[in-house]
Amino acid sequence: MIEDIWVDPAVSALRPDFAVLVIGVYGLRNGPTDDRSRAWLAEAAEKxxxxxxxxxxxxRETYRAFGAKPQRTRPSVDALVRRMPPPEINRVVDAYNAISIRHGLPIGGEDLTRYEGTARLVRAAGDEPFEVVERGEPAIDHPEIGEVVWRDDRGVTCRRWNWRQCVRTRITEETTDALFLLERLAPLSIEELRTAGDELVGLLEDVTPEIRTEFRLVGFD
Structure with missing residues (x-):
């Protein structure tokens, strides 16, 4: 799966320094937030x-480059560092949120079993379906033309690069196979990006010691 993930040249043209560390994790046993994952969040909040x-x-600069308003729809890491204490979701989401706020990089977590086809980062045509919940009911939204989105064959999985995830692919307590997207822009170094990935896997191994993992760096020469 992760060997097919790609970034469209139209996205790379916006930020040639963009890179994404893709991590596939297989065999997870997730569960609700516990004292262990709560401690990860508390320690991350301090740092x-x-x-x-x-x-x-x-x-924020990058959002402005494709027409988004970062004060209204904040990049995921921006929203997280402004929300202290961090939200408690489940053990796996707590793990990647803790790494995100420690290193100042957006991290997306996706349920691989919910994917249809290959994940790719593209500029939207504007007619792609984006599955949401509005007033407690399933609904379909659409990105703006030219918006940077992650998508698969079925539709958009995350809008505005890393602002909002669709409900279909989000990680739940039942997730066993997951895709993590650690997104880098300068001045965050590739070395720190890899360090963050190793730290994330370390926390996930604490959740499930026997997981299988694979790594791939995409979009940076």
Missing amino acids: AVAADDARVEAW
């Missing part, structure tokens, strides 16, 4: 990057 950190500001 979280500031909202005005250059690594976070790089994402």
